Amino acid sequence: MNALELKGISKSFGRNQVLFGVDFALRPGEIHAIMGENGAGKSTLMNIVYGNLKPDGGEIYINGQKTAINHVLDAQNLGICFVHQEIALCQDATVAENIFMSQIGRGGKYNLKTLAAKAKEILDPLSSKPIDPYEIVERLPISSQQVVEIAKAISNNCRILILDEPTSSLSGAEAEALHQMIHRLRENGIGIIYISHRMSDIFEQCDRVSVLRDGHMVATYNVSEVSVQQLVNDMAGREVDMLYPEKAADLHREESNVVLDVRGLEDAAGKFHEINFRLYQGEVLGFAGLLGAGRSEIMKGIVGLRKLKGGEVLFQGKNIVGMRTKDIFDSGLVMLPEDRKKQGLFLDMNIRQNTVATYLSEITKNGIIDRKKERELTQSRIERMNIRCVGSDQIVRSLSGGNQQKVLVAKTLAKKPEIVIMDEPTRGVDVGAKAEIHRLLRDLTHEGVSVILVSSELNEVIGMCDRVELIDGSGTIVKEVLGDEINSDTIMYYISDAYRYEQSNREVSINE
Structure with missing residues (x-):
């Protein structure tokens, strides 16, 4: 018997029909991925399951029983929980209050100390870094807020858990902890719908995968029996070239081609230190580092969105530190923000x-x-x-x-622009859209535009960048790589601080 079964679900918004007779089944104790290009109807379908939207046609069955889900409360009472792609927490409440918000909202007094203790039990297995249950959510980074969202869903005794891009804002360690938690939930018989554009998540974590295209359910596969290329082609409805655009053959790294010169940049809050690098015309320069290493903060410092302690940013022959962000943008140095x-x-x-x-x-x-x-x-x-x-x-x-x-x-x-800083430009977009953005960035470099790319996806850094600056956990550039050195082993060696331990061990051996 299926935990959830959808039969012939259709939905329109005015004259725009977004779902066409969709069938879908989730078994108890399975992780079932749903993939599709942006706008394929994934979120609409899940919002119908969760009671945020009413279908125009079709039927919903829970454990074999035909069910009407008219409101979110109906879904929650049926054990359906939904962790949305966009953060939907109460920003001025504590972590513990957010996790147990549905219980608090039913009225009566509550003991924050008790809630915090329960919240800690849920949070600790989820996060590699402790999250204080008493902390105000607004003060947490996006990655920690995502963990709180997942903890909130888990606290509601769910039998069907919908996860929409759950790892998009998580570090590698946090994503691994999440996956371990998901597999424990699966072992307890909970059915999990896993919406993601990350192929690694699909193939490493999921049992089955269904593909939506333009509001139609086109295929369902056992993950062990399908290829990446088949899924990509099903999503796009055509053959998609998944290769990255060809990199620049000759960058002419000469003094006359320097378009940005950053010297000794220091963050006023201590997030990054002694940042030195040059950007050349027509190149893609990558910044790689683990979550929290200060990549986004460095970019904000360059465009005047973060207070600096010292350093220079030379653009168009002058130091732009202290200039208004609007004036920096108007002069041709622009930034796409992370959030x-x-x-x-x-x-x-x-x-x-x-x-x-x-x-x-x-x-x-x-x-x-x-x-x-x-x-x-x-x-x-x-x-x-x-x-x-x-x-x-x-x-x-x-x-x-x-x-x-x-x-x-x-x-x-x-x-x-003359220079564009792209901070996580492909976060939350499908493989087809990623390819479009990658081609756009490379086309810009052919037109003489210089690109700084900040990305948490290692494959994107390796595939797109002509050079890469590696930032360790202390917020310092410790290595610049280019050519064959732009590989996962070298990048992880430096950004994970592994080089420090090897150096330390070498020193111990010498002293002995």
Whole structure:
């Protein structure tokens, strides 16, 4: 008997039909992946299961019994829990209060000390770094907030657990801890729906995988019997070249081609130290480091979004430290931020308004917006980024997470920059969209634009970057690699601080 079975589920938003007679089955005690390009209907389908949306047609069965799920509370009472891709925690409450929010919300008094003790029991197996149950959620990094989201779901005695991109903001150790927890839940008979664009997660953690394309369920496979290429082709509905674009053959690393020169950059809060590097015209320079190493903080320091203790950032012949971020962007050095929801997009505005927001001066005259230029600029970016939408007037919040990311890329590149810093540009996007973004970045370098790429995906760093700066746990660049040295062994050796222990052991041997 299936823990969950969907038969003929359909759903439309106005004239836009997003699900067409979808069938799906989840067995008890299995991890069943759902894959699909951004906008394929994955989130809509899961929101129907969780009671956030009502289907226009079809039937839902729980343990063989036909069931109506009209509200989220109905789903929760049936043991269905949903961890969304976007963080949905109460930011000004403690970790413990968030984990047990549903119990608190039913009224009556509660003892925070008791809640904190229970929260700790759930959190400790999940996180490699202790998370204080008394800490206010707003003060936690994104990775820790994701762990709290998962702990919140686990606390609700769930029998069906939906995980939407659960490892997108987690470090390797946190992801491993999560996977161990998921497998323990599976052993206890809990059925897990695992939505992810990461092939490694699918093939290493899941039992079966189903593929959605344009609102249709096109295939279901045993993971052991399907190839990566088959899944990619099923998602796209065509043959997709998964190779990274060819790297630059000759970068001409000469003094005359230096476009950015960072010297002795020091963070006022001590997050990074003595950052020195040069960026050359037309190259992709990668920054690799474990979560918390300070990669994003370095980028924010460069564009004036973080207070510095010292150092210089030389761009266009002058030191831009102390300049306003807007002036830095206007001069041709732009940045795509890591957190699209808080730092990148106006979620309640439409695609058109978001795309032109940073460069209104390009489409205005005497303070009046030229609507024709605005439409033309937006439409060209929608087409270039292949944003799935009903039109440029669609509200960004209503887009899938991956299409929101595409809008953010379009917004960042609405005006051709001289240098673009891309902080996790492909987080939460499907393999087809990743390939599009990778090609776009390489095309920019062919046009003379220089790119700084910050990514937690090692394959992306290896496949895209011409050079890579390696940052260790202390927030210091300890090695620069290029050519054949850009490989996983070398990168992990330095960013994991393994080189320190080998050096320490060598010193001990010499002293002996």
